[in-house]
Amino acid sequence: MNRLQNLFANKNDNLLSIYFTAGYPELNATVDIAEALEKAGVDFLEVGFPYSDPVADGPTIQQSSEKALENGMTVNVLFEQLKDLRKRVSIPILLMGYINPMVQYGVERFCKKAAEVGVDGLIIPDLPMYEYEKLYSGCFTENNLSNIFLVTPNTSEERIRKIDDLSTGFIYLLSSSSITGSNLQVSVPIEDYYKRIKAMELKNPTIIGFGISNSSTFNKACQYANGAIVGSAFVKLLATDNYLPLIPDFIKNIKPDLSSRG
């Protein structure tokens, strides 16, 4: 079992995950941010590795990726940072990014290296099921990495079942069919969608992402899923000067009942 699977085995509700882009706002900010998030009580982390053409991302994460690349972030630099990070952070870590930098690095080599530096899983939005199964699933399982698939309100039941079969961590439920950073409106059809997923009694836990930015959207999501992910709202916080001391309050604002890990 990797750290992520371990987490779900011990805790299965109100899980909070935070996304941030590695190398943003400064190249070497990655470790400090991760540590602050763990201390503030976050359950697991999604660390974005930047790509020049992030087609699934809205302006906030696009700009953070551009800045990270300007700062000199590369796959190699990220792996070096993660090595240091693991000395200070023990919660599960997922890497999130696009397939092309992995193809260039060599997908097999990437998975091996990720596992070596203490990564527990990957979220690759533009790696489809067919290609994952045909080309890469072996690299993931050999290195005990969970591959996290996305599901949208428009994903068919048949496809969700197949995703459930292939998943070994959790299923990432998108609150709407949109790019990252869009506003979540919990409308009736969306609630229907959450209820529909819940009624499917999937083998894997579900985590809701896209549009979660405060305690009301977080709590709403947790009614239907095992937890939620905050991305763009946190990346926006990082744009402010001296953001590190602001992290505990940001997390408290989402999960007021949380006691920090001192």
Added chain:
Amino acid sequence: MKYGVDEHGYYGDFGGAYIPEMLYPNVEALRKQYLQVLEDNDFKAEFDQLLKDYVGRPSPLYHAKRYSEKYGANIFFKREDLNHTGSHKINNAIGQILLAERLGKKRIIAETGAGQHGVATATVCALKGLECVVYMGEIDMARQAPNVSRMKMLGARVVPATSGSKTLKDATNEALRDWIGNPEDTHYIIGSVVGPYPYPEMVARFQSIISYETKKQLLEQTGRELPEYVLACVGGGSNAIGMFYHFLDDEEVKLIAVEAAGQGINSGHSAATTALGKDGVLHGMRTILMQTEDGQVIEPYSISAGLDYPGIGPQHAHLFKADRAQYVSATDEEALQAGLLCCQLEGIIPAIESSHALAQLEKMQFKNDDNIVICISGRGDKDLDTYIKHFGY
């Protein structure tokens, strides 16, 4: 077809549909429906009718006599420059607008680099009374201002792409993002043989009219259906695929694709993808891609805005790897000289894109009875400023 696509959307190792789940329903619906629509008799009849009466097809196959004399062979120009809107781009735009109409879509989006595909899309949207939004890199909008005005006159809204390098690849990203957010009512008309499957195949079929006509015209004019050589320029590669399509299985026909070398392949200012690129994934396809060692896409350069794309269509990547077609390149300077020669020998001002294909003739040796077909993919009106500035007329 030996070099065709398999059931998963692959040409050999290239192609596929590397798309986020948010795009899956759109692309899957298109995959399931496009062949059915294309084979429908009513669709075929309207497509043929519009190509004939609106576009002006068949485009002539012109025996370029002074060129033939100069190069010592029979040289033919396939005149896509004579199409309505001035290039081959209209063939695909007509096909896709008829498809969108039959899929019940009300809103059309497109990306454009130089503006030729944007103009073709705005044109067919006006023809059908559909809403049209064209994404164009902010930098390209400044470089190609007349085409921006043209699209606006035709009723399109032109949205600047301000992300990344603010050019064609970023306009494509913006169009894909728009499609993610508008999955129900919107059809995305991609302008080249790129993108997730089924786009490369669908666009190839719409452009295949070029080689379909060429075969018949060659037979009429020379008594032989197959030429010795077929040449076309390649950026994303839609005119080249259209020009090659019906010759792919005729292995004795030598296919030559000419990329833009810009200031020279190793100058750091080039768009010669097969020479400089490596296996990668961009815009939903696996292909050959210009990128850094870290897998970040490199912004290409060419004097021709229609050829500066960092990848090539996946079928081209396959034809290159399988050695079915030869991929060569021409520099800015070589293309400009070839364009001027075409003006002076044949009275035809070619688009700078097409001039790249013409430039290749200088580097080849022919036999007297060789038949050679070159695709003149577009007319040079849009490039007059560039030609004039270079030659000082």
